[in-house]
Amino acid sequence: MxxxxxxxxxxxxxxxxxxxxxxxxxxxxxxxxxxxxxxxxxxxxxxxxxxxxxxxxxxxxxxxxxxxxxxxxxxxxxxxxxxxxxxxxxxxxxxxxxxxxxxxxxxxxxxxxxxxxxxxxxxxxxxxxxxxxxxxxxxxxxxxxxxxxxxxxxxxxxxxxxxxxxxxxxxxxxxxxxxxxxxxxxxxxxxxxxxxxxxxxxxxxxxxxxxxxxxxxxxxxxxxxxxxxxxxxxxxxxxxxxxxxxxxxxxASRELDARARKYGELRDQLWLGIKESIPSVERNGSCRSCLPNTLNVEFKRTPGDVILQALDLEGISVSAGAACSSGSVAPSHVLSAMGLTSDEARSSLRFSVGQGNDTKDIVRTLAVLKSVVSRIRETNLS
Ligand SMILES: Cc1ncc(COP(=O)(O)O)c(C=O)c1O
The missing domain is CATH 3.40.640.10 (Type I PLP-dependent aspartate aminotransferase-like (Major domain))
Incomplete structure (x- = not known):
């Protein structure tokens, strides 16, 4: 895989x-x-x-x-x-x-x-x-x-x-x-x-x-x-x-515009797909003033580190907060500063696209995310 x-x-x-x-x-x-x-x-x-x-x-x-x-x-x-x-x-x-x-x-x-x-x-x-x-x-x-x-x-x-x-x-x-x-x-x-x-x-x-x-x-x-x-x-x-x-x-200077266009499209495809297929999600941070490749999403009442590990097992690498604080239990200080509660911050994931990603990656990620999030939510309820 x-x-x-x-x-x-x-x-x-x-x-x-x-x-x-x-x-x-x-x-x-x-x-x-x-x-x-x-x-x-x-x-x-x-x-x-x-x-x-x-x-x-x-x-x-x-x-x-x-x-x-x-x-x-x-x-x-x-x-x-x-x-x-x-x-x-x-x-x-x-x-x-x-x-x-x-x-x-x-x-x-x-x-x-x-x-x-x-x-x-x-x-x-x-x-x-x-x-x-x-x-x-x-x-x-x-x-x-x-x-x-x-x-x-x-x-x-x-x-x-x-x-x-x-x-x-x-x-x-x-x-x-x-x-x-x-x-x-x-x-x-x-x-x-x-x-x-x-x-x-x-x-x-x-x-x-x-x-x-x-x-x-x-x-x-x-x-x-x-x-x-x-x-x-x-x-x-x-x-x-x-x-x-x-x-x-x-x-990067040579490819700046092309990269921004391509990564922006992939990021938007990911966000639209998440919004359409997974209930109770929210995008964190300004959509207007944002790097073209970055998407930070809160999956309500679903621990981000658990989603991260489930995605990892399916061969998909994302981040819950900054790389250096991944694995720590503290909620992201950035999301907390933006007014998210500890639970909201802990339920958030960062997706950042770049060289080598294509539409197929997004389609597969969306399919895996949908099943992983619903499984975790069901387990949390039971
Ligand atoms: C905003 C910001 N500043 C500084 C750094 C540190 O960069 P480096 O890995 O080169 O030390 C990072 C790395 O994640 C970053 O995202």
Missing amino acids: TRIYLDHNATTPMHPEVVQDMLVCFETKYGNPSSVHTDGRDARKLLEAARSQVSGLLSTDPAEVIFTGSATEANNTVIAHMHETSGKDMAFISSTIEHPSVDEPLASVAKSGREVIKVGVDRNGLVNLDTLETALRGRVALLSLVWANNETGVIQSVAEISRLCSEYGVLLHLDATQAAGKIPINLRALNVEFVSISAHKFNGPKGAGALIVASPKSLTPWIQGGPQEARRRGGTENIAGIVGMGRAAEV
């Missing part, structure tokens, strides 16, 4: 062109980009080409791209840098629906005595702009916000938020890990200081990420001890990973 993978927000398979380019690195382009000989210079050329490909995906300057090992590292770097370099009386602002790689460093900031303000979201998962504006009026070091949420796919109004940050002179960090490669991004049109992305979310390899910094010269390195990345991120570069990330960025 071929498995059906509907968990592309957790991670994605690599695009064949990415694999091809990485194989060349493993086999022949093993030079250290810091070396001055030909092998080293060849590796450096590949590194800089990848930087241009990544900057192309985001419409920004290659000089602003700093390669990291993950988006988690990029997020930690931003928060540690701002913690160290901003006035001790200045607050940090974030939201109640952030990824743990922002939440946990911010918890450390709060522990040190700094004020951390978490702005709430409405039932659609959108940040309350009035509350945000009030918070921005204070003395603020940084606003750190997830561009598109990993669990619901809800996209924040970043143009308006960036405008507010300009008005109040606050630096903006956007965690674009889920947005990059899925929706158009033009950083030149926004006033944003820091952006985090991760290759494995857009058909690149794991272990390669990037932090985009508008004023890169002033960044305090999170990893010290090397001249790499112009002294802003120490450690010999993961050339194969970075080359793979560059190719994935280039392919």
